[in-house]
Amino acid sequence: MKSPDLPLIEFKLDGQTVQAVQGESILQAAERAGVEIPRLCYKEGYRADGNCRACVVEIAGERVLAPSCCRAATPGMEVQATSERALKSQKMVLEMLLADMPDQGHKWTDQGRHPGIDSGSTAVGQHGELSEWCSRMAVSARPALKALRREQPAPDLSHPAMAVNLDACIQCTRCVRACREEQVNDVIGYARRGAASEIVFDLADGMGDSTCVACGECVQACPTGALMPKTLIGSQAVDREVDSVCPFCGVGCLVTYKVRDEKIVGVDGRDGPANHSRLCVKGRFGFDYAHHPHRLTKPLIRRADVPKDVDVLRDPARWSEVFREVEWDEALRFASGKLKHLRDTYGPRALAGFGSAKGTNEEAYLFQKLVRTGFGSNNVDHCTRLCHASSVAALLEGVGSGAVSNQVNDVAQAELILVIGSNPTSNHPVAATWMKNAAKQGAKIVLADPRITDLGRHAWRTLQFKPDSDVALLNAMIYTIVEEGLVDQDFIARRADNFEALRDSIKGFSPEAMQAVCGIAAPAIREVARAFATARSAMILWGMGISQHVHGTDNARCLIALCTVAGQIGKPGSGLHPLRGQNNVQGASDAGLIPMMFPNYQRVDNGEAHAWFEKFWGMSLDESPGYTVVEIMDKALAADDDPHKVRGMYIMGENPAMSDPDLNHARDALVALEHLVVQDIFMTETAWMADVVLPATAWPEKTGTVTNTDRMVQLGRKAIEPPGEAKPDLWLIQQMALGMGLQWNYAGEEDGVAAVYEEMRQAMHTAIAGISWQRLEREGSVTYPCLSEDDPGQPIVFTERFPTADGRVRLVPATLVAADEKPDEEYPFVLITGRQLEHWHTGSMTRRSMVLDAIEPEASASMCGLDITALGLVPGQRIRVRSRRGEVALYLRRDDGTPSGTVFIPFAYAEAAANLLTNSALDPFGKIPEFKYCAVAIGI
Numbered sequence: 001m002k003s004p005d006l007p008l009i010e011f012k013l014d015g016q017t018v019q020a021v022q023g024e025s026i027l028q029a030a031e032r033a034g035v036e037i038p039r040l041c042y043k044e045g046y047r048a049d050g051n052c053r054a055c056v057v058e059i060a061g062e063r064v065l066a067p068s069c070c071r072a073a074t075p076g077m078e079v080q081a082t083s084e085r086a087l088k089s090q091k092m093v094l095e096m097l098l099a100d101m102p103d104q105g106h107k108w109t110d111q112g113r114h115p116g117i118d119s120g121s122t123a124v125g126q127h128g129e130l131s132e133w134c135s136r137m138a139v140s141a142r143p144a145l146k147a148l149r150r151e152q153p154a155p156d157l158s159h160p161a162m163a164v165n166l167d168a169c170i171q172c173t174r175c176v177r178a179c180r181e182e183q184v185n186d187v188i189g190y191a192r193r194g195a196a197s198e199i200v201f202d203l204a205d206g207m208g209d210s211t212c213v214a215c216g217e218c219v220q221a222c223p224t225g226a227l228m229p230k231t232l233i234g235s236q237a238v239d240r241e242v243d244s245v246c247p248f249c250g251v252g253c254l255v256t257y258k259v260r261d262e263k264i265v266g267v268d269g270r271d272g273p274a275n276h277s278r279l280c281v282k283g284r285f286g287f288d289y290a291h292h293p294h295r296l297t298k299p300l301i302r303r304a305d306v307p308k309d310v311d312v313l314r315d316p317a318r319w320s321e322v323f324r325e326v327e328w329d330e331a332l333r334f335a336s337g338k339l340k341h342l343r344d345t346y347g348p349r350a351l352a353g354f355g356s357a358k359g360t361n362e363e364a365y366l367f368q369k370l371v372r373t374g375f376g377s378n379n380v381d382h383c384t385r386l387c388h389a390s391s392v393a394a395l396l397e398g399v400g401s402g403a404v405s406n407q408v409n410d411v412a413q414a415e416l417i418l419v420i421g422s423n424p425t426s427n428h429p430v431a432a433t434w435m436k437n438a439a440k441q442g443a444k445i446v447l448a449d450p451r452i453t454d455l456g457r458h459a460w461r462t463l464q465f466k467p468d469s470d471v472a473l474l475n476a477m478i479y480t481i482v483e484e485g486l487v488d489q490d491f492i493a494r495r496a497d498n499f500e501a502l503r504d505s506i507k508g509f510s511p512e513a514m515q516a517v518c519g520i521a522a523p524a525i526r527e528v529a530r531a532f533a534t535a536r537s538a539m540i541l542w543g544m545g546i547s548q549h550v551h552g553t554d555n556a557r558c559l560i561a562l563c564t565v566a567g568q569i570g571k572p573g574s575g576l577h578p579l580r581g582q583n584n585v586q587g588a589s590d591a592g593l594i595p596m597m598f599p600n601y602q603r604v605d606n607g608e609a610h611a612w613f614e615k616f617w618g619m620s621l622d623e624s625p626g627y628t629v630v631e632i633m634d635k636a637l638a639a640d641d642d643p644h645k646v647r648g649m650y651i652m653g654e655n656p657a658m659s660d661p662d663l664n665h666a667r668d669a670l671v672a673l674e675h676l677v678v679q680d681i682f683m684t685e686t687a688w689m690a691d692v693v694l695p696a697t698a699w700p701e702k703t704g705t706v707t708n709t710d711r712m713v714q715l716g717r718k719a720i721e722p723p724g725e726a727k728p729d730l731w732l733i734q735q736m737a738l739g740m741g742l743q744w745n746y747a748g749e750e751d752g753v754a755a756v757y758e759e760m761r762q763a764m765h766t767a768i769a770g771i772s773w774q775r776l777e778r779e780g781s782v783t784y785p786c787l788s789e790d791d792p793g794q795p796i797v798f799t800e801r802f803p804t805a806d807g808r809v810r811l812v813p814a815t816l817v818a819a820d821e822k823p824d825e826e827y828p829f830v831l832i833t834g835r836q837l838e839h840w841h842t843g844s845m846t847r848r849s850m851v852l853d854a855i856e857p858e859a860s861a862s863m864c865g866l867d868i869t870a871l872g873l874v875p876g877q878r879i880r881v882r883s884r885r886g887e888v889a890l891y892l893r894r895d896d897g898t899p900s901g902t903v904f905i906p907f908a909y910a911e912a913a914a915n916l917l918t919n920s921a922l923d924p925f926g927k928i929p930e931f932k933y934c935a936v937a938i939g940i
Contacts, residue, residue, distance in 0.1 A: 009073060012079065013026075035081055039054055041174060045277065055090070058080040099141035105234075107126075108234055109126075164226070175188050187211050215429065238266075239261070242719035244257055245715070247716075250582060251275065254269070257719040269283070280430055286851065286852050294316045302322065319683050352650075354649065354656060357585035357588045358583065361707060370740070372621055380626060381595050390556060407795050409434045410539065450466065450832065451895075451902075464519070465520050467902060468933050471816055474561075474562055475514070477525060488565065491564070496810075535568070550820050553923050570796070595625050604623065636672050636673055649673055651690075657689065658907070663913055677692045682845075701718060711793075713771050827884065831881070862903065874892070885917060886916030915931075
């Protein structure tokens with residue numbers, strides 16, 4: 001619908017005066033006025049195409065009927081939607097389409113929700129929306145027309161997730177628009193002419209053989225069942241539909257789970273503020289991990305005759321070779337009792353906890369509270385330490401907030417979009433669609449990354465800089481803006497500190513001096529810098545290619561400085577956006593699941609904040625920051641006489657035996673613990689080293705909130721029951737707290753989740769005071785900062801001031817810092833690690849999803865064709881990649897976007913764990929390991 005701020009116009013519709021917003025279609029105005037017009041090619045939110053002609057209406061003074069979906073209402077227009085002529089044409093179109101359908105359809109209307117059709121309809125048919133409209137309009141196909149039915153094309157079942165049955169295709173092109181205009185994947189096309197015309201994938205390939213990325217936008221768009229998820233072919237009847245949030249990346253797409261016989265059988269995208277019904281392959285098809293036979297269903301305790309070791313490649317189905325099943329009382333008594341004993345014997349620093357960015361805000365808040373009040377120290381962390389810790393360190397230092405300034409879809413307002421150190425089409429696919437949409441509307445995308453990824457097809461300029469040279473490139477851009485007089489002097493004078501020091505620090509960073517360092521020609525650096533500085537609006541989005549370096553904080557400092565000197569922050573389409581990785585890494589950090597911060601980023605060594613939380617929780621608290629993820633592992637291997645030696649750990653939903661750098665070291669540390677409690681849904685690599693394993697709930701089995709990369713607090717609702725005796729994480733944390741001597745009482749449904757949230761809201765009152773549990777139940781998603789019930793939330797922040805002591809951004813100069821480990825004669829290649837589209841993080845969920853694992857079943861290493869040829873290798877063969885810390889064997893894949901001299905390996909595969917190779921060297925500020933750079937050798 002057009003903006004309601006536009007002028008209203010009046011016109012006649014079936015003799016009645018109705019109003020329409022200027023530019024609105026007749027169909028939209030009619031629907032709001034309660035006048036029903038059939039439609040098939042039209043889908044709300046998509047560009048209207050007008051090709052099916054089911055929605056034609058009669059307009060006074062015009063000879064031919066007009067498609068109401070793409071004809072704008074104009075003042076004084078007289079429209080007949082239900083005249084004899086209009087109805088006859090509408091029914092004729094429906095009958096002709098119905099006559100061409102197969103007798104057995106693929107999308108029955110026994111229970112369907114079709115936008116634009118009254119959900120009270122009791123019509124039952126074979127062909128989705130077409131059958132619904134035929135029933136509503138009392139249309140049936142005459143035998144004479146059925147006799148002329150087209151020759152039915154063969155089904156295409158080549159894709160593991162979706163079935164293509166073009167015998168039900170009406171060529172409405174909704175799938176084409178879904179693929180090419182919404183998701184901008186450019187796979188589905190409309191080929192040939194006349195009666196031979198058809199929907200095709202790429203060059204008429206099978207769907208499974210095409211470049212389809214399985215986002216499923218087409219199956220959600222298809223009105224007749226020609227494109228269907230394989231789990232929902234035929235009957236659409238489900239027991240219930242439950243609204244929730246996607247459990248994978250930080251975009252925070254809203255979803256609807258379809259539940260049949262207590263199993264999820266399908267997922268639809270909802271019209272949420274972050275996704276507007278769009279999903280990616282993980283969100284739409286990665287749901288069945290929750291039903292995998294590897295699910296833990298009873299508490300386990302390590303057998304007395306099985307010592308700990310680092311073997312993580314055991315068959316999860318053979319858990320009984322290592323553990324024995326016990327009842328909950330015994331498991332909880334042993335789990336908490338031994339931790340309590342270690343605390344009382346060796347002191348609070350002997351214990352540590354890893355929480356999870358895969359859980360809810362309430363779980364994160366309660367977990368860090370347990371560690372701080374029950375364990376007695378601040379030794380609590382989670383995977384933010386492994387992704388954006390350096391970004392957060394720089395942002396807190398510079399702008400006073402660790403969250404984003406603008407939401408992802410604000411790229412629609414940007415004239416220039418700088419994407420650096422990120423592969424959003426794989427890591428944040430729905431966010432990438434907004435970037436691609438913006439590019440189609442004329443925005444300039446600059447992709448800056450050592451690897452040229454899929455977004456490069458849509459980029460105005462690509463800056464394929466050398467790995468480890470981020471500061472060189474960014475300082476050269478800042479130098480250009482300063483030297484060429486492009487600095488926003490007014491913004492600097494009003495809103496920035498330390499500009500002079502920054503200006504002095506970049507004097508040696510001219511593009512001409514840095515082009516040899518970063519590998520980008522000086523004219524290209526200057527061109528992009530000028531474009532950034534002179535754009536009406538420019539936005540920076542970055543990923544872990546920026547943060548996962550020993551100079552990650554410096555990299556982020558440069559991005560802050562670049563935005564500031566150009567005045568590109570605090571307004572629409574301009575600002576800083578670190579794309580958060582996990583679905584709740586933003587929320588878990590906000591809730592205090594980090595060792596140096598209480599909830600809402602209040603430092604534990606700040607006297608005022610410390611006193612507030614001691615009073616709030618009614619407990620004496622540790623005044624010193626705790627150890628981070630990698631430091632905790634080091635402390636687990638410390639000498640016995642070290643007073644801070646970590647001897648016991650409680651790990652909830654994290655998998656450090658796969659996610660930490662230098663895995664041999666990390667696994668040795670886990671084995672060395674005197675007591676390890678693992679709370680998870682599967683026998684993860686970490687769980688094999690545990691003393692106690694507590695079976696927990698998967699995301700669709702719980703109710704709680706998560707906070708996405710856009711600062712949206714969103715409510716997920718329980719869709720299914722957990723298997724066996726698995727228990728909710730929130731209940732387990734409270735039971736562990738009871739065992740540690742804490743007397744908590746969170747009353748209410750779902751283990752007191754609302755009560756926990758409301759306590760957290762008090763602890764974070766300066767950010768989410770206006771977001772009550774009741775409001776979330778009502779609205780589902782609210783953006784913070786939100787300080788009152790009538791506050792809509794602030795999607796753009798820093799508009800007037802920064803949340804620093806003086807309200808100004810603090811510029812921090814950065815200089816060149818080399819990677820901890822450089823290539824040499826023995827290890828001549830650089831390893832870059834990361835995620836891939838189909839698999840998430842350590843793969844514990846996605847590799848147990850049938851569709852996702854079918855698409856990407858094997859570990860692979862990507863290299864460019866030049867290096868493959870030079871080494872005498874061929875794509876598809878097994879190779880060995882080794883570093884100073886470990887070795888993996890995996891398949892070779894050609895990817896010419898990977899620069900010469902580097903190899904890219906995703907880290908989701910236990911059998912070829914990339915982190916066996918990575919370096920645990922830390923950024924000194926964010927304490928994040930250098931995942932993105934280490935030296936490796938390639939062999940066979």
